[in-house]
Amino acid sequence: MNKIQRVLIVGGTHGNELTGVYLVQRFEQQPHLVQRPSFDTRTLLSNQAAIAAGVRYVDQDMNRCCDRQSLATPTPAAYEVARAQEISRHFGTTGSTPADVILDLHSTTANMGLTLILDDHHPFKLQLAAALSAQQPALRVYSSANSGRQQDALRSLGRFGFCLEVGPVAQGVLEADLFHRTEALVLQTLDYLDRLNQDTPTTAPHPLTLYQYLGTVPYPKDSKGRLQAMIHPQLQGQDYQPLHPGDPMFLSLTGETIAYAGEDPVFPVFINEAAYYEKDIAMVLTRPQQIEVETWVEPESEARTCR
Template identity: 50%
Template sequence: MTQINRAAIVGGSHGNELTGVYLVKKFQQYPNLVNRSTFETLVLLGNPKAIEKGRRYIDKDLNRCFTHQGLQNSLLSSYEDIRAKEIQQLLHPRNQPFVDVIIDLHSTTANMGLSLLLSNMHPLLLQLAAHLSSINPLVKVYFHQQLRGSGFLRSMCELGFVIEVGAVPQGVLDAELFRQTEQLVYAVLDYFERHNQGKISQKNSTLTLYQYTGVIDYPRNERGEIEAMIHPQLQFRDYEPLNPGEPLFLTFEGKDVFYDGVSTVYPIFINEAAYYEKGIAMHLTQKQLIHDY
């Protein structure tokens, strides 16, 4: 059995995602809320300078800086590269093993509700996801495989994952989403506590998983400028089916652009504000039922 000895809760890797920022500040002020008897819980703010400025980042996206190469490269001097090395040291103190769990708190302008983002299919993560979605039907589970050290904070340990909530504008707190995220964090910690105590009964439950298949960019002209918007019929319909031939974008001239795929997909991160600069209009997923984990 995988024993959880140390867990880390990180909020504010993006400085304008305030749900995680203020949850971490609350946990720092009231550590008993996240303390559990069988493991230590570390809470930290990911990007303090960006939080202070109310920006996503200062020089570059911190949540892409945790690559093996970048963390070992002493010549990288951007604020986020330096901060990534500091976080690595906090998560892996000298003469101690790396934390067993990373809970990375994020919010999105897309209508993702309460989402768990998994980077691997570790049985304990799948069991946790099945438990959380069984006690709260609002929880959705998104699987996007990432190799260890791929750049995302969650990829730094086998039991790393993201809690992503939305829709909420950047730089804004939504009280209901804050409350729901807080309760989800407690449910995660309680599950790991019971796991350590051997109190988890194995159930043959079915887990609904949305598996990453790719991304779609906005239509753009030769100068790289977008030429269309998310279609009104698609906006805020994260995790809902998109069928071939259904509207995808609406041009500024009012012309519909249709989805030309060959099978039904389930878009998520639809119209995420932070992804405009990354050339991403949405992620596409396939809906799967997982039985054996």
């Protein structure tokens, strides 16, 4: 595999997720923190209008408009599409300063701790995930590969896109502890990429737990589309914990418990994420899979495989 030449750290793809916004500001004020000998590190506040307005997005979700069709729109009306095109011209795979790795910093109101999101199972991504997991046992790795979602996230503009999703933290709030834990993870990621570039094997064979997308669960609603239930208090904050058939899932506004009716245990994430109310997603169901990621041993080949 070709070496990593440029890493782009992005904050503010959602303008009210302040952890990423202020981490990028910090890195811009103290660039030595993110500079590494073997590659060029850039930082970017992506959705500047949304950041200024303190909202998730101005016209449309920037993390859903980086697909080919949007990028090919001649005169986009939506601010975010225009901005995606601009970012693609710079950091896209055919851009002026293409990013090999995009690390997009997000936060969630769900209790997801430190989560690394992969959109596919490219060996390089699994390798990075395994290496970070070995260093940060609290790190969870979520894979959206089975979701059927097209490549429309901002991170998809780069050769290898990663998302850091950290929580719980309210939209519009900067929370110091999570800020520092996220910063540490970003710096560990850069260190890993630097070691990889310098041909130093960095991980032993490592078991990696991938929480793989199974589906989403909508909120119970009435015929007028009004919310009729909320996340059950027993499920609130229980991201990545098993939900068994019959376990409480929702509590209706009138006090009835609605149980999980599936046949197999699932592991919900994004439980009660504020931004997903409008997408009618109460939670995302996953199932963990243990895989073994082989030690990276042949720097110039694609020898890293997943079995």
